[in-house]
Amino acid sequence: MRLRSWLFQQFREVSRLFAFEEVDFPVLESEALFVRKAGEEITQQLYNFEDKGGRRVSLRPELTPSLARLVLQKGKALPLPVKWFAIGQCWRYERMTRGRRREHYQWNMDILGIPGVEAEVELLSAIVTFFKKVGISSNDVGIKISSRKVLQSLLERFEVPPGSFAAVCVVVDKVEKITRKEVEEELLKLGVLKDAADGILNALSVRSLTELEGLLGTESEAVRDLKQLFSLANGYGFADWLVFDASVVRGLAYYTGTVFEGFDKEGKLRAICGGGRYDRLLSTFGGEDTPACGFGFGDAVIVELLKDRGLLPSLQQEIDFIVFPLEEVLRPQAGLVTTKLREAGCVVELILESKKMKWAFKHAERLQAKQLVLLGSSEWERGCVRVKNLSSREEEDISIDELITKANTSKE
Numbered sequence: 001m002r003l004r005s006w007l008f009q010q011f012r013e014v015s016r017l018f019a020f021e022e023v024d025f026p027v028l029e030s031e032a033l034f035v036r037k038a039g040e041e042i043t044q045q046l047y048n049f050e051d052k053g054g055r056r057v058s059l060r061p062e063l064t065p066s067l068a069r070l071v072l073q074k075g076k077a078l079p080l081p082v083k084w085f086a087i088g089q090c091w092r093y094e095r096m097t098r099g100r101r102r103e104h105y106q107w108n109m110d111i112l113g114i115p116g117v118e119a120e121v122e123l124l125s126a127i128v129t130f131f132k133k134v135g136i137s138s139n140d141v142g143i144k145i146s147s148r149k150v151l152q153s154l155l156e157r158f159e160v161p162p163g164s165f166a167a168v169c170v171v172v173d174k175v176e177k178i179t180r181k182e183v184e185e186e187l188l189k190l191g192v193l194k195d196a197a198d199g200i201l202n203a204l205s206v207r208s209l210t211e212l213e214g215l216l217g218t219e220s221e222a223v224r225d226l227k228q229l230f231s232l233a234n235g236y237g238f239a240d241w242l243v244f245d246a247s248v249v250r251g252l253a254y255y256t257g258t259v260f261e262g263f264d265k266e267g268k269l270r271a272i273c274g275g276g277r278y279d280r281l282l283s284t285f286g287g288e289d290t291p292a293c294g295f296g297f298g299d300a301v302i303v304e305l306l307k308d309r310g311l312l313p314s315l316q317q318e319i320d321f322i323v324f325p326l327e328e329v330l331r332p333q334a335g336l337v338t339t340k341l342r343e344a345g346c347v348v349e350l351i352l353e354s355k356k357m358k359w360a361f362k363h364a365e366r367l368q369a370k371q372l373v374l375l376g377s378s379e380w381e382r383g384c385v386r387v388k389n390l391s392s393r394e395e396e397d398i399s400i401d402e403l404i405t406k407a408n409t410s411k412e
């Protein structure tokens with residue numbers, strides 16, 4: 001829990017730096033919000049059920065559809081651009097034999113209302129800011145960038161019905177998980193003939209924007225967008241984190257343009273984060289066309305990466321004082337001292353049971369507390385408490401007022 005709190009603190013701090021507002025959505029939504037027909041794994045693993053009112057509902061597998069629903073619900077009352085972030089628990093239903101988690105937490109940042117790649121560059125900058133904040137460099141991690149407009153123009157060239165665009169993207173996204181033959185077979189089922197399938201799969205191995213321009217022509221929107229994105233990223237100073245990779249498609253049906261994913265350069269881990277542009281999602285929910293892009297950043301792979309790189313922070317509870325009444329009759333006084341120290345902003349552990357002094361010292365050592373405040377009747381009669389500094393081993397009898405004054409000074 002300490003690690004999760006620290007991780008979420010980093011997510012929140014980056015979101016705050018980028019002037020994003022935090023939002024939250026229900027973890028349980030109508031199943032219909034997530035049902036899509038493009039064959040995505042995420043929709044095949046819905047943690048869905050019928051509730052006591054006979055409603056078909058589902059634990060959310062992702063946050064973006066809820067965000068779209070909320071933006072639509074607010075309609076004109078919500079001035080664009082919208083810059084929202086959320087950290088939410090998401091669920092999937094997998095057979096436990098896979099030994100994989102059924103729930104994880106995802107940090108999302110989304111910008112709605114900006115049609116140009118300026119929005120993607122802000123989001124990519126936020127991801128890079130997070131990596132740098134936790135000690136990860138562009139030697140450790142990169143972000144692969146491409147655009148689904150590459151696939152879109154190829155499907156048009158091969159006269160593939162536009163209605164199968166999303167499903168084709170979902171299949172092509174599997175290209176590193178299943179064999180090329182299986183991909184071709186799945187594409188064939190979607191009406192993509194062999195020559196079109198070959199054209200698509202060959203395009204994924206394009207290695208540069210120049211090569212892509214050669215393939216798609218100088219008027220290509222995909223090439224224009226990507227050139228502008230890299231140029232802006234250069235201006236921001238994080239272009240060294242980015243790499244054009246035509247094979248990046250991502251597996252969510254609703255992406256329509258730029259797509260990107262964070263990857264570890266040792267190639268040991270799954271994608272660290274991923275995102276893209278989804279300009280049609282709100283209109284598929286019955287809203288007006290609203291340009292949108294965002295990313296999801298899960299809490300699992302990043303922890304693996306931090307472990308691998310020795311970057312996990314050492315997270316100890318930080319106890320300023322342990323207060324210990326030596327006699328039960330002084331417990332009310334111990335409560336007074338504790339209250340005053342806490343009002344001064346100090347973290348105080350009050351020992352709640354009658355214990356031996358030896359136990360109190362061991363307890364203080366275990367918690368790595370800074371100071372131990374002992375209340376004994378002889379000191380109390382002189383209006384004092386005994387304070388032991390647990391690192392310097394120094395101890396002194398001081399008045400409560402002196403103790404609180406020192407505590408306040410240390411907290412300023």
Ligand SMILES: Nc1ccc(Br)nc1
Pocket residue numbers: 042061062090091092100101102103104
């Ligand atoms: N979508 C999703 C939900 C939960 C986990 Br664990 N992974 C992916």
